[in-house]
Amino acid sequence: MSRRSGILEFAVLGLLRESPMHGYELRKRLNTSLGVFRAFSYGTLYPCLKALVANGWLVEETSGGPEDVPATALTGRRAKIVYRLTPAGKEHFEELLSHSGPDAWEDEHFGVRFAFFGQTSRDVRMRVLEGRRSRLEERLEKMRTSLTRTRERLDDYTLELQRHGMESVEREVRWLNELIESERAGRDQRAPEAAAQDEHNQSGDTGGPPRHRGGSRLDPSE
Amino acid sequence: MSRRSGILEFAVLGLLRESPMHGYELRKRLNTSLGVFRAFSYGTLYPCLKALVANGWLVEETSGGPEDVPATALTGRRAKIVYRLTPAGKEHFEELLSHSGPDAWEDEHFGVRFAFFGQTSRDVRMRVLEGRRSRLEERLEKMRTSLTRTRERLDDYTLELQRHGMESVEREVRWLNELIESERAGRDQRAPEAAAQDEHNQSGDTGGPPRHRGGSRLDPSE
DNA sequence: GTTTTCATGTAACCCGTTACATGATTCA
DNA sequence: TGAATCATGTAACGGGTTACATGAAAAC
Numbered sequence: 298m299s300r301r302s303g304i305l306e307f308a309v310l311g312l313l314r315e316s317p318m319h320g321y322e323l324r325k326r327l328n329t330s331l332g333v334f335r336a337f338s339y340g341t342l343y344p345c346l347k348a349l350v351a352n353g354w355l356v357e358e359t360s361g362g363p364e365d366v367p368a369t370a371l372t373g374r375r376a377k378i379v380y381r382l383t384p385a386g387k388e389h390f391e392e393l394l395s396h397s398g399p400d401a402w403e404d405e406h407f408g409v410r411f412a413f414f415g416q417t418s419r420d421v422r423m424r425v426l427e428g429r430r431s432r433l434e435e436r437l438e439k440m441r442t443s444l445t446r447t448r449e450r451l452d453d454y455t456l457e458l459q460r461h462g463m464e465s466v467e468r469e470v471r472w473l474n475e476l477i478e479s480e481r482a483g484r485d486q487r488a489p490e491a492a493a494q495d496e497h498n499q500s501g502d503t504g505g506p507p508r509h510r511g512g513s514r515l516d517p518s519e
Numbered sequence: 520m521s522r523r524s525g526i527l528e529f530a531v532l533g534l535l536r537e538s539p540m541h542g543y544e545l546r547k548r549l550n551t552s553l554g555v556f557r558a559f560s561y562g563t564l565y566p567c568l569k570a571l572v573a574n575g576w577l578v579e580e581t582s583g584g585p586e587d588v589p590a591t592a593l594t595g596r597r598a599k600i601v602y603r604l605t606p607a608g609k610e611h612f613e614e615l616l617s618h619s620g621p622d623a624w625e626d627e628h629f630g631v632r633f634a635f636f637g638q639t640s641r642d643v644r645m646r647v648l649e650g651r652r653s654r655l656e657e658r659l660e661k662m663r664t665s666l667t668r669t670r671e672r673l674d675d676y677t678l679e680l681q682r683h684g685m686e687s688v689e690r691e692v693r694w695l696n697e698l699i700e701s702e703r704a705g706r707d708q709r710a711p712e713a714a715a716q717d718e719h720n721q722s723g724d725t726g727g728p729p730r731h732r733g734g735s736r737l738d739p740s741e
Numbered sequence: 742g743t744t745t746t747c748a749t750g751t752a753a754c755c756c757g758t759t760a761c762a763t764g765a766t767t768c769a
Numbered sequence: 770t771g772a773a774t775c776a777t778g779t780a781a782c783g784g785g786t787t788a789c790a791t792g793a794a795a796a797c
Contacts, residue, residue, distance in 0.1 A: 302784065321748050329665045330677055338786055343750055377748070377793095414676040443551045454636040455552060461694055465687070472683055524756065543776050563757055565778055599765095599776070 304409050305337060305345050310354065310382065310390040311413045317358070317381040320346055331412045335405075346380060354386030397421045402429035423480055430473040433466050440466070526631050527559060527567050532576065532604065532612040533635045539580070539603040542568055553634045557627075568602060576608030619643045624651035645702055652695040655688050662688070 305327075312318065312326050320343055328336045349355045359376040382390070394417050401410050407429050414422050440463050451459070527549075534540065534548055542565055550558045571577045580601045604612070616639050623632050629651050636644050662685050673681070 305784090319748075320750095329669065330673065331680075339748090339750075340752095340787075341785060347750095408680065411680050412677050415674040447551060451552065452637040455634050457698075458630065458633050465690075468687075468690070476679075527756090541776075542778095560758055561776090561778075562759075562780095569778095 302341070302345060304335070304406055305341060306349065307390075307393055308409050308412075309342075309345065309349065310386055310393070311409075311416065313355065313380055313382045314387060314390060314416070317379050319377050319379050323380070331409060335408075349386070350380075352389075354383055354389055355380045356383055394418075395421060397424035397428065399428065401425050402432050419480060419483070423477065426473055426477050426480065430470060430477070433470050433473070437463065437466055437470070524563070524567060526557070526628055527563060528571065529612075529615055530557075530631050530634075531564075531567065531571065532608055532615070533631075533638065535577065535602055535604045536609060536612060536638070539601050541599050541601050545602070553631060557631075571608070572602075574608075574611075576605055576611050577602045578605055616640075617643060619646035619650065621650065623647050624654050641702060641705070645699065648695055648699050648702065652692055652699070655692050655695070659685065659688055659692070 308327055308331055309323065312323060312330075318326070320339070323346075324337060324339065324342050327342070346355065350357055358379045358381055394413065400406055402425055407425070410417075410425055417425075440459070444459060444463075448456075530549055530553055531545065534545060534552075540548070542561070545568075546559060546561065546564050549564070568577065572579055580603055581599070616635065622628055624647055629647070632639075632647055639647075662681070666681060666685075670678075
């Protein structure tokens with residue numbers, strides 16, 4: 298009980314699903330792989346892990362200390378605590394994955410949800426992407442009307458800030474358009490279970506993901 | 520004392536500097552003019568206003584109730600409370616404006632700072648813009664190195680998320696480049712005082728602001 | 742051998758929201 | 770006259786950080 302963050306819980310379960318990890322490593326993955334969006338501190342992560350254990354979604358496995366000494370025994374040498382997802386935890390995560398409610402496409406949640414699209418069924422992916430898009434479009438609408446009403450009273454800097462903000466949103470909408478189109482074109486209707494069992498889904502374009510036009514900007518040879 | 524938010528305090532002082540307002544109106548301005556970035560609720564705003572009054576930076580002026588009844592007398596008809604900036608408050612705001620420390624160009628602060636660039640001296644503007652740019656560039660650097668290290672292990676969706684994130688940051692850097700260049704080209708070294716006294720600085724290109732290339736995207740005729 | 746990085750945790754605090762309570766004014 | 774919007778406030782909670790305390794292993 299207590300301290301369930303929603304987004305952090307989701308991300309932790311998702312990462313641990315791939316492989317067991319201890320807290321320190323988990324945090325690094327959180328702030329790089331999924332990063333840019335959120336950066337959690339230990340003060341958030343560790344209590345959350347304890348809560349997830351209390352819920353039966355994770356188990357602690359000590360490694361490094363004497364074999365049968367439980368992790369709670371802080372006497373003597375401190376052991377690394379490796380967290381592993383339980384079947385109940387996996388089940389819970391899959392239920393979270395299947396939800397595509399309004400909060401899934403809010404600013405805070407969308408990034409994390411997207412990061413786990415590889416585990417998400419395509420219809421849920423579509424609903425989340427389209428939900429986010431219409432969310433952004435209604436935001437654009439508000440910005441536009443508020444602009445036409447207040448335009449004269451704003452100085453040039455405020456105006457430029459507004460303009461840049463709108464352009465950013467418009468840009469994300471275009472990005473979503475491409476993603477949605479790409480999803481529609483894809484053939485692979487992969488369910489979460491299928492993705493989990495399949496150990497080597499590297500080969501063969503199975504349809505889902507973006508494959509960005511114009512050569513990968515990811516290439517660091519620049 | 521208590522509850523001084525920094526960014527909210529700054530924005531409130533800045534908005535009240537232009538003209539006195541009551542809380543409700545203040546909040547709307549906060550969420551449109553400066554908006555997109557932050558949306559404050561009354562539960563944040565009103566306590567903050569009280570704190571600013573306690574600091575001597577604002578005064579409450581009741582309008583609507585009997586003349587000499589103080590705002591604290593909640594008996595009978597409730598009055599609108601108009602907040603006005605005191606000389607001390609103005610002084611304080613100008614001191615805040617002159618600061619260009621590291622926090623000025625963090626994500627949360629930068630937007631608000633930029634919104635009040637019209638009141639900010641050019642050298643401070645430059646420092647803030649350049650500070651933000653180098654902040655973003657070091658963030659890009661981190662993202663690039665973390666990418667080259669983890670690239671193989673990431674699925675395509677995570678990769679695309681990362682790519683889009685980096686592109687967003689790169690885009691903001693280009694925006695900053697243009698702004699900085701525009702600032703360098705400008706002639707007007709306007710001090711905060713000058714801008715405040717000058718009631719009609721609409722006419723004549725005084726140098727500062729952006730004047731975006733390629734026609735205003737603000738035009739809603741679309 | 743000492744500094745860095747890895748590793749786990751807690752208590753105090755901070756900034757903000759939600760939900761609620763209250764009432765005035767405007768408009769259909 | 771009743772609904773919408775304007776207007777002001779508070780208490781409870783939520784989700785997070787900072788600073789601190791502690792110690793092992795690795796790198797220099």
